[in-house]
Amino acid sequence: MGFRSLTKQVLSEWDGEEGSLKEETDRKPTSRSLHDQRLQAVVSALRQSGAESVLDLGCGEGKLLRLLLKARQFHRIEGMDVSYGELTKAMNRLNYEDLPPKQRERLKLWQGALTYRDQRMNGFDAAAVVEVIEHLDENRLQAFERVVFGCARPATVVVTTPNADYNALFDRMEAGTMRHTDHRFEWSRDEFRRWTEKINSEFQYQSRIEPIGPVDETYGAPSQMAIFTYGD
Ligand code: SAH
Secondary structure: OOHHHHHHHHHHOOOOOHHHOOOHHHOOHHHOOHHHHHHHHHHHHHHHHOOOEEEEEOOOOOHHHHHHHHOOOOOEEEEEEOOHHHHHHHHHHOOHHHOOHHHHHHEEEEEOOOOOOOHHHOOOOEEEEEOOHHHOOHHHHHHHHHHHHHHHOOOEEEEEEEEHHHHHHOOOOOOOOOOOOOOOOOEOHHHHHHHHHHHHHHHOEEEEEEEEOOOEOOOEOOEEEEEEEEOO
16 A cells, blocks of 8 residues: 555544544454554553553543453553543443443543543553543643643653644645644644653653654654653
């Protein structure tokens, strides 16, 4: 497959909400969607961190939660979202009511907001914030930073967001537009790196950034992931 058609395929997976992506069971293993690759990268980072408890902030319909449940390393898994509709979808997709009691004990879903301090966010080894920050108004981003990095302060925080540099490769996107109508911003690799450096200096975290998806020499990968660690 040529690079253009690959990027077209990647973009077509963004049509509508990412939540409307096909189930991975419908897909051939050779054509893993970008979102599946992203979720796998997040799970690997969380596994490597040694975390046993994970909070998925902005969990949406629970795709990451489902993967986390499969890994025995994670004893306590919680998903939080502001949208009751998404949480209901997650409960259904995870078959929450029919999970064996041992599995159900490991999992909890609750409604909350990322921009308000909340004690329920405390005490986790790690937090995942997957494709969520770009949905926050830029003037609420600081509140999010204080809530997650300042108050909840898990030892590991994994954040993913689109790489705006890569948008240049999508023929169907006009310059200056975004991948999703609900995105309030999309950051270039440089903007994301500068944001991670600001978090590090303000909240005493350390971080590294990894690309997600096929890497273009000029524009990088479609998605970017920062892994923050505290207290090493
Ligand atoms: N992490 C999921 C969903 C990403 S879509 C995934 O990768 O599949 C973004 C999600 O963030 C939506 O479910 C939306 O309801 C949630 N969200 C947006 N603003 C939020 C806020 N302020 N607090 C909590 N969740 C929020």
